[in-house]
Amino acid sequence: PLPAIKGDVKFDNIIFEYEKDRPALKGISIDVKAGQSIALVGHTGSGKSTIINLLCRFYDPVQGRVLIDGTDIRDVSIESLRSQVGIVLQDTFIFAGTIRDNIRYGRLDATDAETEDAAKAVHAHDFIMSLPDGYETEVEERGNVLSMGQRQLLSFARALLANPQILILDEATASIDTETELKIQEALKILLAGRTSFMIAHRLSTIRHADDIIVLDHGKIVEQGNHETL
């Protein structure tokens, strides 16, 4: 078992470039207390995904540090980092297999009851039960058994089951009907509770959930505040 973490996250004056002399982040500092949710907003190319890439250690900063509970993440094993930092991606990753296996991805030890409890908590259980074989329904990677909204709920169930202390959410831009949207917002509340989260948010309804909103432009923070102050 890996040591439990609190979930404080700090970006300490980060400079990063993918290509020499073309900085994608130009001195980013963000201080997040455990349990807070941060929305990252800004135009395309402003640096939102790059911030996430550094937190996941897909890349290391050119200058500055990323700290979790005060420890530079370069000093943490990748295995430990992966178990602490969970990601819900934009193109929700579905693989060929049953719905159950898709939820248990990353938590293969989870029991049926645990799997179904996670699905219930994020309001995915009902639509799963309406499928021909319920949790045993086979889905395909690019198949169209599931709508975008259903894929999203499924990925929430997966994240809830994996239970990382720090959660990253790259929100889909695709339009979703109002009813599903409401479900997703409720599920999101449950998913975010008690975790530190970073959301690349496109929908106003999601941004509203954030304790802190960070507006990026050309690799810099140009505004920061909450829904009321911005």
Ligand code: ATP
């Ligand atoms: P979007 O809303 O389009 O997803 P973003 O805010 O996530 O945009 P980033 O992907 O962080 O933006 O990109 C920041 C800058 O880094 C951009 O100028 C982009 O062209 C550049 N960039 C991103 N990924 C790479 C890469 N793999 N190689 C080179 N440059 C990259």
Ligand code: MG
């Ligand atoms: Mg991006």
